[in-house]
Structures are given as C-alpha cells and as structure tokens.
Amino acid sequence: MSPLICFATLLSSMAWGVNRLNKEEEKGRFLTCSITEQHKQDLSNQQLTRIPPDLSPSTQYLDLSHNNITRVNDKDLAALPDLCILKLHHNPLEYISPTAFLNNSKLEVLNISYSSLKAIPDLLIPTLQVLDVSSNLYGSYVLGSSFKNMEHLFSLALGSPYATSINYTDFAAVRNIPLRHLSLGYGEGLQSYESGSFTQILSLRKLTLIMPFCERFLMFQDMLKDLQRTQVESLELVKFLPRYCNISSDPFEGLRDLRSLKNITFTDTWFNSSVLHTFLQNVYRSPFQVIALLNITFNEDIEEFYLDCDPGKHAVNLKAIIFDGILHYQMRYPKIRINVTCYSQMTNLKFSGSGMNISPCNLMSSLPSLEVLDVSNNLLTDNGFWWQGCSYTKVFPALKQLNLSMNRFIKLSFISQKTQQMRSLETLDLSSNSIELEGQCSWPSHLTNLILSNNNLGNSVFNYLSPHFRSLDLSKTGISALTKDMLTRLPNLTHLFLSSNSLQVLPADLWAPSVKVLHVDHNAISVISQDSLKGLPGLKELKAGHEPFSCKCDSYWFVTTLDKRLLPDWPSQYTCSYPPELYGMLLEEYQPGRITCELWIQAAIAVLVTLVVVLVLSLTFYACDGAWYLKMLWVWIRVKRRSSQETERLANASFHYHAFISYSQHDSNWVEKQLAPNMEKAGFRLCIHERDFVPGDWIIDNIINCVESSYKTLFVLSQSFIQSEWCNYELFFAQHRALSIQQDSLVFILLEPIPADSLPRKFMKLRTLLRQQTYLEWPKEERKQQVFWASLKRMLQEGNKHMVMKQAAVGIADLMIL
Ligand SMILES: *[C@@H]1O[C@H](CO)[C@@H](O)[C@H](O)[C@H]1NC(C)=O
Ligand SMILES: *[C@@H]1O[C@H](CO)[C@@H](O)[C@H](O)[C@H]1NC(C)=O
Ligand SMILES: *[C@@H]1O[C@H](CO)[C@@H](O)[C@H](O)[C@H]1NC(C)=O
Ligand SMILES: *[C@@H]1O[C@H](CO)[C@@H](O)[C@H](O)[C@H]1NC(C)=O
Ligand SMILES: *[C@@H]1O[C@H](CO)[C@@H](O)[C@H](O)[C@H]1NC(C)=O
C-alpha cells in the first residue's frame, strides 16, 4: 500500500470521526424521551429500604432519592420498560447488579451520586446519556469495560474522597465514546495525575475539576498540557484555591496555550488580589471569551492594582466577565484601575451579589461595546448607580439591556429620565426594588421592555408607562384589576406578565390584538371566559395556572373547547377550588356534560322530549280510543255536577219506572237483547212500549203514562229512529218549550254516529239537543261497553227516588190534545 493512500484513509477516518461526534453532540443535547406528568413518580424521602415492586409499568421518571435503599437487584426495575430518568442519589447504595437495567431500554439519565458504592459500577445501559456517580466511596477512577458500549454517554460525573490518583488507563474505556462533559473530584486534593490521562477523552468539550490545587500547580500544568490535545472549550474549577496557600509561581501559566478554551469559571474559591491580578494578566494573552467568578472570597493582600494591556501586541478576545457572589474579605471597596481600552470587545458585564452601593460609573459606562450590564442583587440606590461624581454625557453608548433588579431603587420618574441618556437601551429590569410612583415618567421610545415585577405599585402603575412598550412585566405588583382602558394605552404590547397579582376577572371587553403572550397565573381568577379571550385574537401563549378555578359550567368552554396548546402549564397547574367537593381535582379531570352546560342544547332537548311525550300520548290515546273515554268522562262530570240540583228537584217525587225507553222498531233487537237485560239485572225498572204499554190504550196515552211514571226518558237514537219516530217528538218539543227546561230528564243513546249537522233541517230541536246535551254512544268493543253500562246506570241512578215530570207530562198531554 502506498503511503499516500494510507494518509488519505487516515484523513477520511478522522473526518468520519468528527462527523459522528457532531451528530452525537446534537443528540446528546436533548433527551429523546418526552416525559408526561402522569408518568412521573416521586418516591423520594419515603424511608424505603428497597425499590418498590408495584411500580406502574408506564413509569418514565422515577425519583427514589433520599431513601435507605442499599441494593439494586436484577429484577427490581425489569418491569419498567419505559423508564427514562432514574434518580437514586442520597441512598446508601452498596451494590448494583450489572444486569439490573437490561430491560430498561430507554434509560437515559441515571443519578447514583451521594451513595456508598465501593467501585464505579459496570452498567449495561447502552442508551445512557447522563451518568452521575459522584460522591461515592470508590478508591479509583477506573472505568469498567461496560463504558465502551455507552455510545450515547455525553455527561459523566465522578468523585470520591478515596480516589486520590488519576492513572493513564482509568479512562481508556471512554476513549471512543462521545463524552462531552466530565466532572471530576470530591473537593479534596488529588495526590497524583498520570500524564496523558485526559488525552484519552478525545471528544471532551467541558471539564469540571472539583479539587484544590494548592501546592500542586505542577500537576495542574500537566493537566492543562493534556487538555491541549483535546478540544475542551469550557473549564470549570471548583474550590481551586483554599484560604491559605503559598503561591510563588504563576499557577495560570498553562491556560494561555489552551487555544480551544473559551470559557473559564472559578467557583467557591479564595482569591487574593495579587492572585486575581496574575490571572487577569494571563487573560489578555489567552483566547478566553468568558470568565466567570462565582461565589468567590476576595482578599486584598495588595491594596491597589492596575490592569493594563498592550492591544497592539495581544488580541483581547474577552466578551464577558461575570462576577456573581463576591465576599469582600476586608468589607471595603477594592481599588482596581483598569484601562478600558483593553476591554473594548466586551459586550457583557455582570457584577452581582457583591454588596456594591456605588457603581464605578466612569469605568463601566465608557465600555464602548457593552450591550448587557447586570448589576442585580447589590445595594445600589438611584443616586448610587447614577453617582453625582460621574459625567453622563456619552454613557453606555451600546447598552441594550440593563439589569437593576434586587437593589434599592425608588423613583421611577428619575430612572425614566436617566434612561433617556442611554441611546440604545431596550430592556430595563427594575424588579425587586422599592419603586414608588410619583412625578411624571418620560420613557425614551427605544425602551420597549420594562420589568417592574415584585414592587409595590398597584393599579395606578398604568399611568406611568410608555406607549412604546412591547413587553411589560408587572408580576407581583399589587394589581387588583385589569381594564380595557389600561391596555388601549399600550398599543404595541406583545408580552404582558401579570402573574402573582390579585386579579379576579379578565374583563369581557378586553381588546388588545397585539398581545401574543399573557401570563395571569397565581391570581384569583376563577373563570376564564370565551369573551375575554375574544379580545386577544393574537394570543399564542396563556399561562393561567394556580388559580382558584370554578369547576362548574362557567369553565365548560375553557376545559372543553380552548386549544390547550396555548397553555404551557396545562394540565398540572390547573386545579378546581370550587365547588368544595371537587377541591384539588385537576381541571382536566372535570368533564362537565355538554348537555348540563349548554343552554341551547337543554332547550332543544326539552322541546324534543315534549314532542315525543305528546306523540306517545297521542298514539296511546288514539290506539285506546282516548276520545271516547274522554267523552264518557265528560258525561260523568256533568252528571255529577247536576246531581245536586237533581236531588232537590226530585225530593218527594216518586216514579214507577226509572226510564221510559223510546226506540225505533228497527232497534228493538238491541233493546231487548242488550239494554233491557243489562239494566233490569241491575235493578232498574224500564218502561218498554212493546212490553209495558197497556193493550187497547191509544199509543200517545201510553207514552204519556210511561213518561209520567218514569224518572227519565231514554231515546235510543239511530237513523231509523229519527226517520220513523222522532218527528213525533220534534213537534212535541217545538210546541212545548216548557219541556226543554227539563232537558235533564232526557237521555240519548246513539247506536250509530249521528253528527248533529247531518240531521235534516226540520229536526231543529234534535240538533240543538245533541249539541247541548251529553249523550252516550254505543261502542262496538266489549271492553268499552262496560263503561257504557256503568255510565248509563249512573245517569239513571241520579236521585232515582221519585219525581213526576209534571211539565213533561203536561207538555206531552198538550201535544196529544192538539
Ligand atoms: C436504614 O436501614 C438500616 C437497615 O437496613 C437501618 O439500620 C437504618 O437505621 C435505616 N436508616 C434510616 C435513616 O432509616
Ligand atoms: C421486559 O420488558 C418487556 C416489554 O418491553 C416485558 O414484556 C417483559 O415482561 C419485561 N421483563 C420483565 C422480567 O418484566
Ligand atoms: C444528581 O443529584 C445531585 C443531588 O441532587 C445533584 O446535585 C446533581 O446535579 C445530579 N446530577 C445530575 C447529572 O443531574
Ligand atoms: C495509580 O497511580 C498511583 C500512583 O502512581 C498508584 O499508586 C496506583 O496503584 C495506580 N492505580 C492503578 C489502578 O493503576
Ligand atoms: C492570601 O494572602 C494571605 C496573606 O495576605 C495568605 O496568608 C494566604 O495564604 C493567601 N491565600 C491565597 C489563596 O492566596
């Protein structure tokens, strides 16, 4: 093989390696499993001594930290195939079976820190991305061969008080895996570091060393030399220097040669001013972009130092300096003189948690590129930040973001005036101060984002704002009502944060089409109605959790119809407060019936039900001849009503017959077979002319006699009766109106339907009688005939005692005489 081809292959394989790493890096940034609330199990602080066997198989996130678990056995987690994140830290773990995770084919994060493991465990978890085995009790950092298979591992934390040396072979197993971040150490001094050890981890981008290097700066130089051969970009040194340390040489010497290093962070470290000076001198000559000093103790062993640079000689790359948490050992201001020309590239400066009450204004305000200044969490006041001793003609030329949060600023009008001088300022954070509203505020038009949260302001704050604001944070400012008017003054507002106030309603007439993001969580709103959101047509995000929601129909629209993609905190932050029996229930679980809650459906259903009932009743009515029964009922009622008058009328009267039956010869069959037997069996006496007329007497005499001695006169009507017999009576009625007064004594039975209108005109009387009088119709069905007989009997029973129908008789007699 020719050397050329060999070289080409080598190149391509290197290229392949880099590609692969980049891909892995992409992947490692985000966990692939997306965990939902209901698959999270928090079993921390339960005094468990073993992993509970009855866990839900769909568990994705399991927190077993702060328990008393000593072992993870083979089968303990086998039933959790979806497990993605497992927290077992702060347990006295001594043993983890190498095959315990065989079935957890989705496990990506495992935290077994603060345990009692005597060796870094061999774990067969090829999917693992983050592993924390720090703060255990092992004696060396040797990684077992199982790490070779963790092809996705990108973050690993190791640390034990007993592991005091790092040897070349320790990290051999991770040589070919894409490990990005290694955290190493327990805060105690390392005894030895074997050169070349870190070069094993070629893919390393970030290294965290939790150990002091006092008296062992040569070891530190060895490490830095090895890191030159990796591509480490970020170095975090925790507890780098203890309080007492004899420093003779420059401990930071090697940093200059770390060409890939961009960020360097010191955390929990003691800094003598002389040491800080040495460090900063190195920064000019280094490629660093960000230096951060977090939680440091600053001790002035030299009272004043001057930082100069030679920009012609060294490119200064510094973009950001972050001081967060500085304990001034002498409790006084350090005197550091800095030539700002050295920091002309700097865009970010944070000076937080330092107790500063007067800003080094001339220094900071003349940094030409400074875009972000964060002096939050200090003791600054209005006049302390804008110190009289400073000139403010051309200050903060590029400043876009100013963070004055957590200080002692008071006058909003004063601050608004001062921001006019900052020509590029866009964002101002005044949260957690003691802001008071008085005087007139005049905000520059370029300032579009104001944060006023956590100040005691009240509703009147809206009078002090600018129409140019696009984002406004008024969380926790004592606002109790939001009105349409307040928002019309802010026409360009897109982001409005009103969390943690005491709003009770979102008014229905809101109109703010530009608002995209609205946070009203932690207020006292019980219902969010469709009407109020109609006024916010551009809304993309609504945070409204932690409210005392009413789980009644008022929330129906919110629960069922509102697009939940609008709510980033849905469903876990939404619970019912009312009614009391649903208190604490998730709003998501409140499933009101559509019927119970929508009025028009209720109305429609009511109408439908009524229609159905009416239909069913009508059908039944029709099927069972309801009309006929109804008519009978009517007869009964009238009979009943009349009975009292009748009783009077009949007093002292006496009859021989209950009824005189008048009928046509044609219907004699019915009278003889049906009427007579039925009635007489029941004890009624009937006068039937064929049977009871006195032979030889004139027929009219017989009629008169019978009518006279009968309580009622019963006409059996049929077409033939009307044709043949009725004319006699018609005449009789026509002549003797008197008889019509006693119409009550007449009973009509219709053997066949005879509509009153169908009768010939000459039967005037019958027509009126049939219209006015109740009559009984003879039914064909046997069942109904029972009712018929009962009704008839009832009619004849009325005061069945005695009465002479004198007038009737007289009338008939008159007729006969005529
Ligand atoms: C943990 O369990 C051991 C026995 O396994 C017991 O002796 C110890 O007291 C327990 N510790 C706690 C904090 O419950
Ligand atoms: C392992 O997981 C599968 C599902 O992925 C399940 O069917 C099986 O029962 C599990 N094994 C054990 C021992 O629980
Ligand atoms: C593991 O748990 C400890 C203790 O809570 C925590 O400090 C650490 O950041 C966790 N590790 C990871 C990688 O999340
Ligand atoms: C690591 O190096 C130290 C010091 O050279 C030595 O004492 C120790 O035995 C070594 N450990 C291993 C596992 O090689
Ligand atoms: C800081 O200086 C003091 C003397 O002023 C010295 O005793 C101490 O060891 C120094 N510490 C460090 C970390 O430089």
Ligand SMILES: *[C@@H]1O[C@H](CO)[C@@H](O)[C@H](O)[C@H]1NC(C)=O
């Ligand atoms: C620093 O040096 C002095 C004198 O050389 C010595 O007494 C002291 O113990 C040393 N301190 C440390 C922390 O090594």
Ligand SMILES: *[C@@H]1O[C@H](CO)[C@@H](O)[C@H](O)[C@H]1NC(C)=O
């Ligand atoms: C360096 O620090 C900056 C500011 O803290 C941060 O945004 C950036 O992600 C860091 N880069 C690395 C590689 O850690």
Ligand SMILES: *[C@@H]1O[C@H](CO)[C@@H](O)[C@H](O)[C@H]1NC(C)=O
């Ligand atoms: C800050 O430093 C002190 C002393 O070094 C330490 O005790 C403390 O835990 C640190 N705090 C944080 C938040 O790092």
Ligand SMILES: *[C@@H]1O[C@H](CO)[C@@H](O)[C@H](O)[C@H]1NC(C)=O
């Ligand atoms: C700051 O540094 C620049 C460039 O080195 C130099 O020209 C200038 O005089 C210095 N300013 C002061 C006050 O020393």
Ligand SMILES: *[C@@H]1O[C@H](CO)[C@@H](O)[C@H](O)[C@H]1NC(C)=O
């Ligand atoms: C200002 O500083 C506070 C406190 O450090 C921080 O919470 C806030 O996010 C910062 N504001 C901005 C706009 O970065």
Ligand SMILES: *[C@@H]1O[C@H](CO)[C@@H](O)[C@H](O)[C@H]1NC(C)=O
């Ligand atoms: C609102 O925004 C528009 C478009 O960006 C701009 O033209 C207008 O001046 C802004 N209004 C105010 C009051 O800032």
